[in-house]
Amino acid sequence: MSMPSPATSELDLRGAAPAPVFDPATALVAQATRGYWRTVLARILRDKVTVACALLLLAIVLLAVFAPLLALADPFKGSILRRLLPIGSEGFLLGTDELGRDMLTRLIYGGRLSLVMGITPVINALLIGAFLGVVGGFMGGKINTLIMRTIDVFYAFPSVLLAVAISGALGAGIFNAMVALTVVFIPPVARVAESVTTQVMSLDFVEAARASGASSFTIIRVHILGNVLGPVFIYATSLISVSMILASGLSFLGLGTKPPEPEWGLMLNTLRTAIYLNPGVAALPGAMIFMVSICFNMMSDGLRAAMDVTQ
Amino acid sequence: MFYYLLKRLALVIPIALSVTIVCFSLVYIAPGDPLSAILPSDASIELIDKLKKDYGLDKPIPVQYAIWLGRAVQGDLGTSIATGRPVNAELGRAIFNTLILALFGSLIGFSLGLAFGTIAGYRQGTWIDKSVTALAVAGVSVPHYWLGMVMVIVFSVYFNMLPAMGAGPGGDWIWDAEHLKYVVLPAITISVIPTAIVTRTVRALVADILGREFVIALRAKGLTDRGVFWHVVKNAAPTSLAVMGVQLGYLMGGSILVETVFSWPGSGFLLNTAIFQRDIPLLQGTILALALFFVSLNLIVDLVQTALDPRIRRA
Numbered sequence: 001m002s003m004p005s006p007a008t009s010e011l012d013l014r015g016a017a018p019a020p021v022f023d024p025a026t027a028l029v030a031q032a033t034r035g036y037w038r039t040v041l042a043r044i045l046r047d048k049v050t051v052a053c054a055l056l057l058l059a060i061v062l063l064a065v066f067a068p069l070l071a072l073a074d075p076f077k078g079s080i081l082r083r084l085l086p087i088g089s090e091g092f093l094l095g096t097d098e099l100g101r102d103m104l105t106r107l108i109y110g111g112r113l114s115l116v117m118g119i120t121p122v123i124n125a126l127l128i129g130a131f132l133g134v135v136g137g138f139m140g141g142k143i144n145t146l147i148m149r150t151i152d153v154f155y156a157f158p159s160v161l162l163a164v165a166i167s168g169a170l171g172a173g174i175f176n177a178m179v180a181l182t183v184v185f186i187p188p189v190a191r192v193a194e195s196v197t198t199q200v201m202s203l204d205f206v207e208a209a210r211a212s213g214a215s216s217f218t219i220i221r222v223h224i225l226g227n228v229l230g231p232v233f234i235y236a237t238s239l240i241s242v243s244m245i246l247a248s249g250l251s252f253l254g255l256g257t258k259p260p261e262p263e264w265g266l267m268l269n270t271l272r273t274a275i276y277l278n279p280g281v282a283a284l285p286g287a288m289i290f291m292v293s294i295c296f297n298m299m300s301d302g303l304r305a306a307m308d309v310t311q
Numbered sequence: 312m313f314y315y316l317l318k319r320l321a322l323v324i325p326i327a328l329s330v331t332i333v334c335f336s337l338v339y340i341a342p343g344d345p346l347s348a349i350l351p352s353d354a355s356i357e358l359i360d361k362l363k364k365d366y367g368l369d370k371p372i373p374v375q376y377a378i379w380l381g382r383a384v385q386g387d388l389g390t391s392i393a394t395g396r397p398v399n400a401e402l403g404r405a406i407f408n409t410l411i412l413a414l415f416g417s418l419i420g421f422s423l424g425l426a427f428g429t430i431a432g433y434r435q436g437t438w439i440d441k442s443v444t445a446l447a448v449a450g451v452s453v454p455h456y457w458l459g460m461v462m463v464i465v466f467s468v469y470f471n472m473l474p475a476m477g478a479g480p481g482g483d484w485i486w487d488a489e490h491l492k493y494v495v496l497p498a499i500t501i502s503v504i505p506t507a508i509v510t511r512t513v514r515a516l517v518a519d520i521l522g523r524e525f526v527i528a529l530r531a532k533g534l535t536d537r538g539v540f541w542h543v544v545k546n547a548a549p550t551s552l553a554v555m556g557v558q559l560g561y562l563m564g565g566s567i568l569v570e571t572v573f574s575w576p577g578s579g580f581l582l583n584t585a586i587f588q589r590d591i592p593l594l595q596g597t598i599l600a601l602a603l604f605f606v607s608l609n610l611i612v613d614l615v616q617t618a619l620d621p622r623i624r625r626a
Binding site: 149245296297301 | 325327329333334337338449451452454457460464560561564568571572582583594605
């Protein structure tokens with residue numbers, strides 16, 4: 001009996017999302033005329049929570065991407081005359097930080113690094129982990145054992161510890177922090193990919209494909225990837241929220257971004273000294289992390305529910 | 312059972328050995344010389360050579376590993392480069408402090424999680440279930456280091472009720488009422504993630520069990536609600552315990568962020584110090600101790616789960 005992976009502790013929350021209305025009279029016709037992805041999209045659009053989260057995230061991402069084009073203050077320019085102004089000050093909607101820099105501007109700019117640092121490791125881990133898992137599951141035998149036993153070693157470290165240990169040893173920096181987080185997320189992705197691949201491999205259609213002369217490459221491309229990528233992708237989306245929290249956490253510890261770069265975790269750290277003077281402003285960067293992280297979680301749950309064809 | 316025990320123990324040994332290799336390798340993924348932190352930039356070659364010899368850094372890497380492992384097995388984790396004190400001495404107190412924090416955190420997290428999860432599982436689909444589920448999503452999404460700051464703002468800055476920093480007078484935690492006050496905020500902060508995860512797990516388990524046919528049969532034969540509840544507990548226990556065990560491990564190993572927020576003098580705080588002073592022996596020792604703790608905890612959880620669940624034993 002192995003330990004439950006994060007996959008099993010992420011037991012489904014389908015109860016949270018309103019289940020799509022099932023009408024047997026129209027269902028067959030609708031299913032026949034709509035493709036899988038259009039069904040998924042239609043289901044997502046009916047899920048108000050998911051749509052709201054997606055729109056909010058889209059807004060934050062767009063603001064971050066186009067930050068230099070907006071008429072914003074300089075995120076690096078401060079003034080000792082206007083340090084730690086409260087929220088709602090004249091000209092500084094969300095106040096100013098400990099060096100007198102405009103908080104609204106820095107929060108918008110902060111999204112750039114925070115989002116990149118949170119999402120990139122998951123994408124990397126998805127690519128590498130899915131590759132390892134599919135190869136292991138497809139080859140089976142000794143190669144699979146070798147891959148999966150190596151991955152087990154990383155399960156011997158709690159994820160936060162592993163992230164801190166690697167980025168601590170590599171030294172502070174954005175790149176190192178992302179490398180550390182990638183290493184943290186490869187094992188769980190690989191486990192999910194391996195277990196789904198192994199399941200698919202035992203199905204008759206793989207046997208049939210092989211009997212009809214399909215090459216290994218074709219079997220992997222058509223039969224395995226087609227069935228494995230969906231679940232692995234959904235699982236990976238559920239990691240983004242954790243990754244955002246950990247990435248900003250590393251910056252918070254001083255292991256990620258360096259000052260004066262605006263990044264939510266680092267801003268939270270530098271504003272820690274201000275909690276007695278201006279607690280509202282000090283808590284803002286963390287609220288951003290919380291908001292983005294909860295949106296990613298809700299979207300992942302919504303996507304999971306929408307992509308589950310058995311429902 | 313005895314055979315299973317042996318098999319499970321035999322599986323732990325390679326994992327533990329690999330963990331030591333990973334911890335040892337940390338030195339070599341680190342840029343620069345492990346000695347650069349304590350050496351002045353104008354140190355003479357003779358001094359560097361002498362120190363390298365003292366710390367055993369002049370030998371080939373596999374030999375260094377063997378020596379390090381040999382000492383570690385005997386409980387000697389080397390000398391802290393920054394303080395010159397044995398790593399063991401630093402580690403012992405810190406791990407004790409973290410353990411206290413993790414125990415309080417899991418006490419809060421597990422009791423809340425079990426209660427919330429059971430209630431939500433029984434009241435599936437109702438507003439209670441929906442609010443509990445929403446709370447659980449919020450719990451796994453909240454950056455807990457930020458939550459710690461918010462707690463400090465509310466309970467220390469505004470209401471001035473609880474201390475915001477440290478483990479209490481004397482630096483280390485001891486069992487008395489004064490020190491109890493210091494553990495409240497960090498323990499609540501650290502308990503949020505386990506609360507959410509245990510809630511999710513237990514809710515799903517209870518909902519699943521209640522929907523099974525045997526429960527209908529139990530009800531049909533006239534078993535009381537309490538009797539049915541006992542069956543639910545028995546069926547949900549192995550998985551719930553496994554999840555809680557892993558969570559306790561995560562609390563021990565993942566406390567660094569919360570410890571930093573509250574300046575709690577635990578292993579995470581030590582780790583932080585070790586990283587920024589580039590104190591490699593201390594870094595290795597702390598990570599090794601925490602990882603081995605996690606591995607043994609997983610082993611214990613596995614064994615308890617096996618003892619509880621007859622299906623695993625037979626397999």
